[in-house]
Amino acid sequence: MIKFSKRQFIQESIENNQGNPKGIWKVLKSLSGKKNNPITIDELKVNDVVVKDKAEIVEAMNDAFINIASRISQVNQNNAEFDGEKLVEFVKLKIGKDCFEIPPITSTQVLAALNSMPTNKSTGCDGLSARIVKLAAPVLTQPFCRLMNYSISSGTFPIKWKTKKVTALHKSGSRDADNHRPISILPVISKVLEKHVATSFYKYLQDHNLLYKFQSGFRANHSTETALINL
Numbered sequence: 001m002i003k004f005s006k007r008q009f010i011q012e013s014i015e016n017n018q019g020n021p022k023g024i025w026k027v028l029k030s031l032s033g034k035k036n037n038p039i040t041i042d043e044l045k046v047n048d049v050v051v052k053d054k055a056e057i058v059e060a061m062n063d064a065f066i067n068i069a070s071r072i073s074q075v076n077q078n079n080a081e082f083d084g085e086k087l088v089e090f091v092k093l094k095i096g097k098d099c100f101e102i103p104p105i106t107s108t109q110v111l112a113a114l115n116s117m118p119t120n121k122s123t124g125c126d127g128l129s130a131r132i133v134k135l136a137a138p139v140l141t142q143p144f145c146r147l148m149n150y151s152i153s154s155g156t157f158p159i160k161w162k163t164k165k166v167t168a169l170h171k172s173g174s175r176d177a178d179n180h181r182p183i184s185i186l187p188v189i190s191k192v193l194e195k196h197v198a199t200s201f202y203k204y205l206q207d208h209n210l211l212y213k214f215q216s217g218f219r220a221n222h223s224t225e226t227a228l229i230n231l
Contacts, residue, residue, distance in 0.1 A: 041168060045175045061168050064177035091210065100204045102152045105196045110148065111141045113192040124187035125163050133188055148193045161190035 010027065017023030043052045046060045114137035117130045133140065151157055168180040205211050214230050216222040 041170070041180075043175065044177060046177065050175075060177045061180065062166075064180070065166065065168075065182045068182075094208050094210055098208070100201060102197055103200055104149050104152060105145060105193070107141050107145045109196065110145045110192060111137055113195065114141065114144075117188060121188060122165075122185045124185050124190075125165050126160060126187045126189075128188060130188045144189060144192070148196070151193060157193075158190075161187055161193070163187075 013027045014024060017027060041057055041061075043050050044057045044060055045051070046056070051057055051060065114134055117134050119129075119131040119134060121130045123129045147158070164184040164186045167183040167185070168177075169183050171179050171181055173179060211219070214227075216224070216227040216230075
């Protein structure tokens with residue numbers, strides 16, 4: 001009887017999470033019996049020297065993470081095959097004089113975004129949890145809307161909204177700083193403005209036919225299946 005009930009519960013949990021990979025993995029992980037261990041870094045290898053001082057570990061990890069972009073940029077600069085001028089000319093032919101501009105965000109859009117926030121997300125440096133923001137949405141909508149529209153019109157993004165809480169996740173093997181993956185947590189409210197900009201820009205790309213017809217990554221209604229169909 002117990003085995004049957006357990007099997008039925010698992011089956012219902014998986015069925016209730018159809019279309020939600022994160023939910024399914026959560027169910028499967030609970031079956032494995034493994035527990036999440038707190039992420040701590042007791043020592044780090046810096047220039048072949050083992051460092052155990054917490055401040056030095058944080059400083060070394062920070063240096064490694066902030067230099068990731070510059071290393072990738074250097075690799076791209078060394079790629080002689082990429083012709084940026086051709087890309088610029090291609091875009092100009094497609095858009096003409098219709099340049100992209102971020103449209104103002106409405107209070108209705110802000111309220112809808114706040115109400116649709118998943119409450120299980122981690123809290124950023126500002127200490128505002130998604131649960132609190134969602135509960136206070138009717139009161140916060142108007143001031144948030146004004147802040148976001150000022151950000152759009154002035155062309156600036158609030159520093160506090162792009163200040164992230166970073167957790168270093170060790171990949172495997174070497175304890176070098178470069179062998180850790182940065183997990184960044186931004187303030188939940190910043191994601192409302194980011195999503196508005198991303199949605200507006202994506203629509204602009206679609207309207208001007210600027211997306212490669214066989215691109216499936218990061219597109220709505222596309223997946224690995226659509227990529228395979230096009231092969």
